[in-house]
Amino acid sequence: MLMQDIRFEEGLNACMNCGVCTAICPAAEFYNYDPRQIVDIVQSGDNDEIEKLLKSEVIWYCGECMSCKTRCPRGNAPGLVIMALRGLSQDLGFFVESEKGRQQLAIKRTVGESILSTGYCVYIDMLTPPLHPEQGPNWEWVYENRKELVNRLGGNYKGSGPGILRKIPQESLDELKKIFEVTGALKRYEKIESSSMKKAEELNLQLDETNDNEYFRHIYKTNNGSHTKQ
Amino acid sequence: MKIEGKRAIWSEYQKEIADDRYFYVRSCIRQNFFPGSEVAFLRIMREELGKDVYEHPCHTTCSGIGYHGDVVPVETAMTVVARQFALMTEAGYKNYVPSCITSFGLYTEILETWHHFPEVEGKVRKQLKKATGREFEIPENLAHASDVIYKFRKEIGAKAKYKLVNKNTGEPLKVVDHIGCHYSKMFPLKGVGGAEYPYVLAGMIEEWGGQVIDYPERRHCCGFGFRQYLVQANRGFSIACSKQKFESMQPYKPDMIITNCPGCPMFLDRWQYVINEMEGKTYGCNGEGIPVFTYEEVAGLVLGYDPWDLGLQMHQIDCEPLLEKIGYEYDPEKKYEINGTVTKINSHSLLNI
Ligand code: SF4
Ligand code: SF4
Numbered sequence: 001m002l003m004q005d006i007r008f009e010e011g012l013n014a015c016m017n018c019g020v021c022t023a024i025c026p027a028a029e030f031y032n033y034d035p036r037q038i039v040d041i042v043q044s045g046d047n048d049e050i051e052k053l054l055k056s057e058v059i060w061y062c063g064e065c066m067s068c069k070t071r072c073p074r075g076n077a078p079g080l081v082i083m084a085l086r087g088l089s090q091d092l093g094f095f096v097e098s099e100k101g102r103q104q105l106a107i108k109r110t111v112g113e114s115i116l117s118t119g120y121c122v123y124i125d126m127l128t129p130p131l132h133p134e135q136g137p138n139w140e141w142v143y144e145n146r147k148e149l150v151n152r153l154g155g156n157y158k159g160s161g162p163g164i165l166r167k168i169p170q171e172s173l174d175e176l177k178k179i180f181e182v183t184g185a186l187k188r189y190e191k192i193e194s195s196s197m198k199k200a201e202e203l204n205l206q207l208d209e210t211n212d213n214e215y216f217r218h219i220y221k222t223n224n225g226s227h228t229k230q
Numbered sequence: 231m232k233i234e235g236k237r238a239i240w241s242e243y244q245k246e247i248a249d250d251r252y253f254y255v256r257s258c259i260r261q262n263f264f265p266g267s268e269v270a271f272l273r274i275m276r277e278e279l280g281k282d283v284y285e286h287p288c289h290t291t292c293s294g295i296g297y298h299g300d301v302v303p304v305e306t307a308m309t310v311v312a313r314q315f316a317l318m319t320e321a322g323y324k325n326y327v328p329s330c331i332t333s334f335g336l337y338t339e340i341l342e343t344w345h346h347f348p349e350v351e352g353k354v355r356k357q358l359k360k361a362t363g364r365e366f367e368i369p370e371n372l373a374h375a376s377d378v379i380y381k382f383r384k385e386i387g388a389k390a391k392y393k394l395v396n397k398n399t400g401e402p403l404k405v406v407d408h409i410g411c412h413y414s415k416m417f418p419l420k421g422v423g424g425a426e427y428p429y430v431l432a433g434m435i436e437e438w439g440g441q442v443i444d445y446p447e448r449r450h451c452c453g454f455g456f457r458q459y460l461v462q463a464n465r466g467f468s469i470a471c472s473k474q475k476f477e478s479m480q481p482y483k484p485d486m487i488i489t490n491c492p493g494c495p496m497f498l499d500r501w502q503y504v505i506n507e508m509e510g511k512t513y514g515c516n517g518e519g520i521p522v523f524t525y526e527e528v529a530g531l532v533l534g535y536d537p538w539d540l541g542l543q544m545h546q547i548d549c550e551p552l553l554e555k556i557g558y559e560y561d562p563e564k565k566y567e568i569n570g571t572v573t574k575i576n577s578h579s580l581l582n583i
Binding site for chain 1: 291295357450504541569574
């Protein structure tokens with residue numbers, strides 16, 4: 001299954017374990033993370049080890065910047081290998097076995113749902129100041145005045161026709177939905193939901209369809225502090 | 231390495247950039263955080279350069295943040311992109327211009343994959359047909375919107391009302407360029423100047439009178455890292471990456487930062503605010519922040535556009551110190567004016583905090 005992912009053919013070719021990818025990797029500077037080791041395990045083809053990897057924290061540390069691709073002497077892309085592992089971890093339901101993996105539900109329910117409901121990965125209405133304190137006080141003003149401000153700058157907030165932050169026509173959203181169905185994204189979404197439901201029960205945390213419940217808050221905010229170098 | 235040596239290296243990495251008739255696709259992030267930048271791009275292309283740029287009302291996200299957030303499978307992302315290509319084909323265009331580096335990286339990755347694995351392209355064609363009934367042609371030319379501005383940097387320079395020069399000293403402004411990882415780290419040949427010496431922004435800076443700063447962490451990631459920012463528990467990674475860059479650039483005393491990607495300027499702007507809140511630290515001169523701009527904003531400033539039409543009031547770090555350095559004529563009192571009403575008091579605090 002792993003080997004069927006096109007990114008393995010693209011991303012992995014006779015790794016010589018030199019560690020250049022780890023040396024350039026920003027995630028390896030911050031987290032207890034070593035892309036070289038992951039490539040090594042995948043290349044070994046040891047299924048038990050790969051399964052352990054799919055249930056582990058380490059596959060979720062990469063930032064997918066692809067700096068490793070530029071420098072690898074063999075032209076490998078550990079970042080692409082990681083992406084394939086993450087896909088598999090979700091499709092097999094293993095992602096809920098790690099703190100970082102469980103966060104996939106939050107990404108599915110924010111970005112994932114936004115794509116289908118708005119046609120944008122993010123839409124300004126989602127970026128509320130309480131959820132985004134890091135956006136700073138000026139963002140509070142932007143958010144409060146978003147419609148008038150976007151339009152004053154020449155945008156088309158929720159309007160018809162082309163333009164910035166326009167409403168994407170329902171027929172286009174229907175096409176996206178159909179693409180998601182035909183190509184397996186909806187199946188992945190369902191698997192993320194059902195595995196998370198099971199995990200929430202196991203952890204005794206309440207989870208419903210909203211983003212305001214114990215389990216969602218838990219996965220969105222919890223950091224047990226064991227992930228980083230310091 | 232001496233600057234001449236670097237020039238020799240980047241000159242090997244020149245890419246073909248179409249010169250008219252563009253099919254423009256918007257960026258989710260740029261529309262939300264820098265709407266004035268996309269407006270400025272179209273104004274420059276259409277009004278200053280007289281080019282044909284078409285925007286299809288039915289185009290959508292490329293799904294790139296979902297793809298790199300790992301919830302959208304690769305086959306899905308490819309088919310969403312194929313639909314965008316179909317809209318281009320139906321509209322009679324061949325030159326595809328995305329406004330986002332994540333998108334540009336995704337398009338490049340997909341086109342490379344199809345090139346090496348034609349059976350994957352065939353499968354995507356079938357899936358798109360099944361889902362939407364549409365068919366597509368592969369673009370003849372793929373250029374990021376900044377590539378196009380780079381191509382016309384001299385024409386823009388010829389119309390310049392302002393230069394990136396300190397009006398008081400006559401010295402060129404010291405400018406940090408930030409390219410965005412997905413521009414050329416995966417496929418160096420697809421970016422102007424390649425992965426190690428990207429010249430897309432440096433070319434604009436030099437043409438418009440500024441001086442590019444070469445500092446140790448120039449190529450380091452801004453720290454977006456997709457899930458590393460999208461989930462609150464992971465944001466320490468994101469801020470640590472930006473901080474590493476600020477610490478590394480500070481000794482060179484940058485006057486401003488110019489960015490390629492729509493996400494990076496948001497992070498480089500907001501994380502300066504957060505670091506200041508956490509540690510009381512600032513990285514610009516005189517205890518100020520370093521103002522951060524998109525390349526469209528800088529092109530607009532060079533052409534003399536009103537900073538409040540460019541959307542510079544949406545930044546957390548104030549742009550005014552930079553405007554003063556250039557000797558820009560603008561009305562500070564109009565900063566927070568919307569439809570004739572002042573909606574916020576301009577505190578004139580340098581960090582705007
Ligand atoms: S840089 Fe390439 S060859 Fe070296 S360890 Fe990493 S993946 Fe393997
Ligand atoms: S893509 Fe991932 S593994 Fe590669 S350098 Fe970036 S963070 Fe590291």
